[in-house]
Amino acid sequence: MSETYPQGRRLNGKGVRDRNRPVRVVVASFASCFGCQLQITNMEQHLMDVLGQIDLSYWQLTSSEPMPESFDVAVVEGAVTTEEAEKQLRELRDRAKALIAIGACATTAGIPGIAAKSFYEHPSAVYEHVPQACGAMISPRPLSAIVDVDFEVRCCPVDPYDFTIMLQRALYGSNKLATTRMLCSDCKRNETSCFFGEGQLCMGLVTSAGCGARCVNLGRPCQGCAGISPHANLASARKSCERYGVSVSDFDEKLELFNQTNQATHEAE
């Protein structure tokens, strides 16, 4: 994973918009729950405003039109868990001017990524004979482990408006870098009390900010769905756990939920 998040690196801050024709967008998905694609449809009131800016050329979830030969933007959900998916992703990347990864599965391998731990034991634990239809299964990976990703919309599921912002950046260009702040800074701004004071584990210490601390605001500690920030200090976070009487092994176990495939998680553990 790169030191900072990719943000239209290939595009040099320029958008893919063409003044002569609408931008062609395709939506594709790999191993996921489809929840992030649903979140896009879940901005009902604004859906047509967003779709009105683009030519939505392919979206299997909502339309039976086939995938076109050429397009400008690929919106991709899901983790890569088969050789076939890896090949499809490379093809999408070759054809797209901009690639937007949406959701935890696509950006960190997310929940499917949990299976990356001792991967080869999992298929035979579920199937007696792994069906042909499963394809050639490989250990789960985020998109950025295979191709360049221009924009990432984090969290599980994505916030539909975060998606809109990234789509705007892909269309019209932006030189804004993704935030590397930790979630804790959001709680400070929100003036929310801290779970650590109650001896409860919260992943906000190391998790990228951006969601506004949605879970914490509803009384639930952060589970880390945005993935750890490239600037997260895991060693210091483990010390904080000790100081507050929170189990360090619980912290390390919780890291696996959304960061199993991130090398940083396994360093100095």
Added chain:
Amino acid sequence: MAKTAISVDHIARVEGHGNVHVVIEDGEVKTVEMNVVEPARLFESMVKGRSFDDVPYIASRICGICSSSHVVTDLLAIEQAFGIKVTDRTQALRELLVYGSYLQNHATHLFVFAAPDFLGTSSIFPLSETDPDLFEKALGIKALGNELCTRIGGRSVHPITAVVGGFTSEISADEYLMLANKLEAALPFALQTVDLFRTFQFPVLETAGDMLAMVQADAYPVCTSSEASFVRSGQVFAAQDVEQAVEEYEVPHSAALLARVRATGSSFFTGALARINASWDNLSKEARVAAAKAGLRPPEYNTFTNNIAQAIEIVDVLIRCSALCRKLAEADGFEGSSAPVQVVARAGRGVGYTEAPRGALFHDLTFDEDGRVLQASIITPTSLNVANLEADMRVLAEQLVADGQDADTIRLEIEKLVRAYDPCLSCSVH
């Protein structure tokens, strides 16, 4: 020899990845396959060894549309294993959460996935210009389901507040009343939806298999009973015994396990139509009248009418949810608070059972004394349905071949049937 092969690769407007293969040789339907190629994420193996409190959070990610159902089912399994009783208030909130996903799911399925088949378009989007009023109201029902899930669960996909023992946060009485008003205001359009789907033409078809739904005396249950019934054979079983009643099996062409009745080998359908057949007497009066008006009365074994059945459930859900919201707004409406009760882990097994929007859903979990998962089995509605869908596809293809229909018509009608089942292929593989 005349050989016709009908293939639909990556069938559109369903949740997940699937292909359909039908081979017709000399007027005889040879092969009928629902090829489920959704990537396996291996949830049952991935949760092994993990602590109980992570499990519902992980299980929610099996499916975006019915995440509420997966969470509630998982919580029921854990609480059963640990011998935890939750309050009536918590129970009511869980019902609302499940019902919220019914509204989301049924509205998305009916309008975004199924309706274009009958309107002759490739997606719902052209409707925004040809019938903006219908488009807006259709998305309005979906938005209402999302709002219900968001207010109760904190988010429309993957609820935040529902945890073992209760809820971490709850909305105010005023918000419940506001929700009740909105739910009631949506009723006229829900009735209009039943009328709309009644006018859509579909083939006559009698399903090849049985039907499975949750049953409970004097209720149209979605998460309050642990008794399941096969509608046609009359066999009733306790959710604890699901493995004895239902046999899951592997086939090479599907990443999802298929299912049949263990006693008879029969395939079966689960979903809105099965529920309406099983609990017709306990539907709200308005929903029953709407159903009768639409010509749907039990026993109804044409799986194409699952579309109408879902429209009828929208009516029923609006009525039930507004009543629940009004009761939750009253100071003494439900006993107890929704704050999580004390949770003490212990070794044991629990089987959570709910009716997800697409049908019967079982989470069978066994824990060690520290509350870590030893064994997990998740049986989803669509994996229960695939075998019956294939059987129905065969019956339909045979009828259409006998009628002398061409390959394009057969393909279209089979696609319509697949969508009427409202399959969730990501759920089915999990």
